[in-house]
Amino acid sequence: MAARVQTExxxxxxxxxxxxxxxxxxxxFTGLVRDDTGAMQALEIEHYPGxxxxxxxxxxxEAARRFGLSDWLIVHRHGRLAVGEPIMMVATAARHRRAAxxxxxxxxxxxxxxxxxWKREIGxxxxxxxxxxxxxxxxxxxxW
Amino acid sequence: xxxxxxxxxxxxxxxERIGQPRERVETGxxxxxxxxxxxxARDDWHAAAFxxxxxxxxxxxxxxxxxxxPLDGVREVAFxxxxxxx
Numbered sequence: 001m002a003a004r005v006q007t008e009x010x011x012x013x014x015x016x017x018x019x020x021x022x023x024x025x026x027x028x029f030t031g032l033v034r035d036d037t038g039a040m041q042a043l044e045i046e047h048y049p050g051x052x053x054x055x056x057x058x059x060x061x062e063a064a065r066r067f068g069l070s071d072w073l074i075v076h077r078h079g080r081l082a083v084g085e086p087i088m089m090v091a092t093a094a095r096h097r098r099a100a101x102x103x104x105x106x107x108x109x110x111x112x113x114x115x116x117x118w119k120r121e122i123g124x125x126x127x128x129x130x131x132x133x134x135x136x137x138x139x140x141x142x143x144w
Numbered sequence: 145x146x147x148x149x150x151x152x153x154x155x156x157x158x159x160e161r162i163g164q165p166r167e168r169v170e171t172g173x174x175x176x177x178x179x180x181x182x183x184x185a186r187d188d189w190h191a192a193a194f195x196x197x198x199x200x201x202x203x204x205x206x207x208x209x210x211x212x213x214p215l216d217g218v219r220e221v222a223f224x225x226x227x228x229x230x
Contacts, residue, residue, distance in 0.1 A: 031230055046156055047229075048222060051206035076229065088230060108230055114208065116222075117229030118156035130157050133226030 001064065001072055003056030005047060007079040009086060020071040020093025027100040028091040029108060035083045041122045045078040045087070048116035052076070059110045067103035069094050074107065076117065106144055112137040147172045150215065152183070154193070155224035158200065161193040176202050176221060177211040193223075201226055 012030055020026045033043045060072045071093035081087060088111070092103040111117075119131040147170045154162050173179040184194040194200065197211065203222045204213045215221070 048153070048155060048203070048206070048224070051203055051222070054206055055208075112230040113227055115229040116155070116203070116224065116227055118225060119228045120156075130225065131228045133228050137230075138226075 001060065003053060003060050003074040003076075005049075005052050005056070005076050005078060007077060009077070010075050010089065012086070012089060015073060015075065015089065016091060019073060019091055023070045023093035023100075024095045025097040025100040026091060026093045027097070027104045028089060029104050030089045031087045033081050033083050033085050033087055037121075037123075039124050040083060041124055041126070042083070043081045043087070044120045044122055044128060045081065046118045046120070047076075047078045051116050055115050056111075059107060059115070063092065063103045063107050067092070067094060067099040067106070069099065069103055072103070072107070074111070076111070076115070078117065080122070109137070109140045109144065113141060150179070150218060151220045152179075153220065153222040155222065157225055158193045158223050162189050171215075173215055175211070175215060176204065176209065176213050179215060179221060180211065180223075199225055 016028060056074045060074055063069060064072055069092050073091040076088040090104050090107045092100045094100040113133060120128040121131060122128040149168055149170055151166060152169050153166045159165050171179055171182055173182055180194050183190050201224055202209055202211065204218050205220050
């Protein structure tokens with residue numbers, strides 16, 4: 001049961017080693033830097049130190065309560081990331097797969113629009129545009 | 145009305161428009177919305193940052209809040225665009 005915010009890359013296999021021991025199901029999701037325009041140099045992620053850690057902890061604890069998780073892990077990076085690099089991951093452990101899948105889905109919906117991170121796409125000229133929030137991400141919260 | 149000092153933080157394009165990541169303000173504002181009105185009147189940069197409040201979100205003492213949240217006893221208020229994590 002942990003939430004981490006860091007600049008360093010993470011290794012999924014290492015993060016999952018020993019995770020959720022004793023559970024019947026472990027689900028993990030990893031988000032990668034995607035280049036939609038073909039012209040992106042990097043992704044820059046800003047966050048709100050202090051609030052970010054607290055928010056991730058709160059959302060993880062709420063997911064554990066709601067879906068009966070025996071373990072959960074959230075890792076989210078910030079700083080400058082190259083295309084293809086991992087941005088973040090969530091992992092959930094429960095007795096059965098449905099709870100683990102649903103909890104991971106729930107956490108992703110919350111992280112997308114309620115965790116204090118802001119992305120900027122750095123183009124070939126070094127300039128960058130802030131990524132606009134999507135209505136679909138906001139709407140997704142309504143599912144829960 | 146008693147003026148108190150509050151740390152005001154800005155992130156993403158609000159930080160860029162205002163030109164600084166944080167400032168300490170003396171304010172007698174009762175709510176976040178009143179604080180916004182005071183800040184927007186400071187100069188053109190603040191006015192530009194707060195021109196469209198539908199694009200601004202806030203947190204009060206590091207908890208997400210709405211613009212009508214009271215400021216009584218609050219030490220830190222942050223303003224930022226809708227979040228784009230994950």
